[in-house]
Amino acid sequence: MTITYPRAERASQARAAEAQLEAAGIDGVVFGWVDNAGLTRVKSVPRARLAHAAEYGVGAVPCFDLALVDDSLAVTSSSTGPVGDLRLVPDLDRLVPLAAQPGWAWAPADRYAQDCTPHPGCQRGFARRAAEAVEQRGFSVKAGIEVEWVVADATGAPATFGPAYGMTRFVEHSDYLRDLLRVLTDQGLAVLQLHPEYAAGQFEVSVAAEGPVEAADTTMLVRHTIRAVSARHGLRVSYAPVFAEGSLGNGGHLHLSLWREGRNLAHGGPGRHGMHPDAEQFLAGVLAELPALLALGAPSVASYLRLVPSRFAGAYRCWGLENREAALRLITGSAAGQANAEVKCFDAAANPYLAVGGVLAAGLAGLESGLPLPPETPGDPAALGSAERLPASLPEAVDAFEKSAPLREALGAELCEAVLAVRRAETELFSGCTDAEVVEAVRWRY
Structure with a gap:
């Protein structure tokens, strides 16, 4: 019809x-x-x-x-x-x-x-179909995407070199950050946190969770707003996966929780850390498809300069309670509504609609197959040596994506073909480039 x-x-x-x-x-x-x-x-x-x-x-x-x-x-x-x-x-x-x-x-x-x-190639339409598929099973999902960015001066250098999470950055840019808070609030957004991050000139903002498509919409609105406020303060903004070679990059961490009949299934259940069986199966599906999901959530050649071990980027296919080195971090929170899982291996180069829709499709596949969630990783997987390294390059992620039946089926032939064509073409575009050349080429594109 x-x-x-x-x-x-x-x-x-x-x-x-x-x-x-x-x-x-x-x-x-x-x-x-x-x-x-x-x-x-x-x-x-x-x-x-x-x-x-x-x-x-x-x-x-x-x-x-x-x-x-x-x-x-x-x-x-x-x-x-x-x-x-x-x-x-x-x-x-x-x-x-x-x-x-x-x-x-x-x-x-x-x-x-x-x-x-x-x-059929509309990415927002794909995210909506994925959300509807979850709803047809009697579930709903709440989601939110952290926005990280580097603010630079007119020369392109980071606008502050204060310590990570340090008050120095707030003092140096208090007017800028206050204006950002005011503008986001004026636009009807509920800001949860705003703070300096690890890399020089880097900040992060998070807003309240909402439906999956709405969360992707909000992410774009937040990013547009940050750029506009920055311009009014004479500053430049980069959302690139890596702003400077060898530094920590801009993540696009996706937080989500599975709900049924008004109950958060990541809280109050009989499973590990209070999860309900459906939540474990959903997360098992996400974990199973993580190598393929990187083709959607870490889509740039530059993404793999960020996705390295021991940088809080989630470079290993594992999960753990409050484990910031695991690709899938479980957060119990202090209240029932706050419990959620964080996909840490995604970055700010991702199309948020593709990232959200892909995760929903993977989680739904886990639910439909009753996939068991493997044992958790309690420490740094790089030190334990027991976890699988996620793809270390875009071609590896593309190879995993091509083999993923759940993701290919969910995206549909036309959108899947376009995604693959863009990933392969960008791989060829940067073939033979040094890491520094890749960083320089994409720094101001995102």
Whole structure:
């Protein structure tokens, strides 16, 4: 059966939104999506065109499904090059005025074919399908993605060299960080933490958990907001997996918890550390597919300069209670609603919709097969020598992805082909480059 979006309803919703935006002094609306290389692409319309865009969409070239980090294009047997068009349709439920960009509002967008059927290569659509598949089994998932970034001065050097987690960085950038908190709050986001991280110039912010697709949307909004606030303070931002060769990088840690009938299944159960059997099976599925999931959650050649042992990056396929060297860290929290698992091996180059959707598909496969969760790793896996090292390069991750039936089936043939084409093309793009050259090439692309 052909699936279309409700044009008339969206147009009516948009007309009401236009009036509210006019009253708020908004002149234009930005529609954003994220490509398979992890770069955010946008189009915008004047406020008065929002209803038309909501009803008919805005043209979007399909070749961006094959765009690489340097804006060159991969080629597949089914790619049409410059031929064809898609419709970019904003999700008005997530429409928000941008507090750090006066006169502008933002909304994430879904991509449709010209006949209004969902584009099979739409990454946001994939995440939604994955969430719906979990819901059809009687479960729901709450998720959140930590946002780490390096702030630099006009020369491109880190803007602060204070100690990791040190007060020095807060003192040097207190106005900047205060403005960031205010703007995020003005945009309706519930900030949980904001602090300096390990690398020079690095900070991290986390916001409240929500549904999987919504969490991916929020991640993009947070990143846009950080960039905008930084620009107003004369600062540059990098979300690249590694900002400087040999340093700790920018993670994109995914936190998630499985729920049923209002109960968090990571708490109060008979299993290890209070987990319920369904939660253990879900995490077992994620753990089983982690090598393949890296093709979605650590998608850059530069990702593997970050994903090294003994750097809190989660370089080993294992899990453990509060174990920051395990790829899958269990967090019990201080209350029932706080218990969750953290996927630590993902980084900020990932398309959050692909990362979230892939993890949901893997967890669902674990549930459906009743997969047992293996014994936990209680210490540093590098020292114990008992855990499996995750792929140490993008080609290794791609090889695992190609062999993953759950992920390939969940993504579908067209999206899977595009992801593989981009990963292989970026591998070739950086073939023969030194680590330093890779870092330099991607530093300001993310």
